Amino acid sequence: MKKIYLIAVALLFSFKGFSQGSPDYGAGMKFNLNEDGSKYLRVISWAQIWGQYNSDRPLDANGKEQADLDFSVRRARVLMYAQINKDFLILTHFGLNSLNSANLTPTGKGESSQLFLHDVWAQYSLGKNNAIGAGLHYWNGISRLNNQSTLNIMTLDNDRQAWATLGLSDQFARHIGVYAKGTVGKFQYRVSINGAATTNLQATTVPTNGGAATYTGARLLGSKEAGRTYAGYFEYGFLDAESNFLPYKVGTYLGTKKVFNIGAGFFSHPNGSVVADLAGNLTGENVNIFGLDAFYDVPVGKKGAAVTAYALYQNTDYGKNYRLGTTYETGSMIHTHLGYVLPGKSKTRFQPYLSYDSRKIDVLNDNASQLGIGANAFFSGHNSKLTLEYQTLKYASDxxxxxxxxxxMIYL
Structure with missing residues (x-):
């Protein structure tokens, strides 16, 4: 093996520019395994720590009142990818989410304390701009938000309903299957065929006779009848091209690119849900989700100001009258967010933002709405930042x- 070099990566998901907005360095470290850098290993690590105030928190598992202020490790992750030549790539991504005082365990051996695989896939290139791959992957369908990177979200966190299959047919928004992705001119695509998870958030649920659907097709009907999912996302870029080297979509470029994309995507799971008739006979119902979105991110003027705007329409059909908590329901959603990087020449940048979504809940014949008002303080682009957000959620009559x-947040 020849000399190993340790250098700063210029960009997390491509080879050119600073798309993360950092004036210091890109996003990680690169170990070159040969002199021309065609063989390499890249490593990225990040942590997001939350302090959250809520005066109306529900009672805990023991029926006791919870403190208004809580602390948590929202995400702690390590991502590595490597190429031995231009034709082959392997990626591994692991970590944990939402570790807090309620799910800590005495010796760190509990379920919430454990690292788990978010992604692991192998990829083979089909020429310069297209590739196929397989494994536990994040090449999702539906929308940009369903492919969002957690490193550069503009708002505090991703819109939860946009990760529309998380825990229902997949493992934390990742499916095991095969995918194809690529670029044709200004057009980008990603499509996949995957296996559906048998154990999910409704692992012990059965539909009631004559009642609403449950997302239990793979378990109750079997993998032959309900074991496949299909997804795709397609977008056209009018301005600067975005990288699709990796699947994770940038939330805001902080004025370092000019991007205007429109996209459309889908997710389909034949017989993914199940209903029972009055006699208890089970029938599969198809799960179909469709999204249409637009993303606009451009610098404004000559003083470092920038605008980020996004809008999504999502139509979600999980089956007859489906609802799970306040997160998943058969119905539709409109989501939008808008951010503005304030002008200035200082290394520290500020970005106030607004987010809003409105959901129609078929089974309740009612709506849910969510408003977020916040601001980011970027000390070194997305590599070091603070985010403060006020959020209010009104769910039907609740x-x-x-x-x-x-x-x-810090990532290196």
Missing amino acids: KAVNTVTLQA
């Missing part, structure tokens, strides 16, 4: 839930 969250 009392509004209000939270204030402060996030500290």
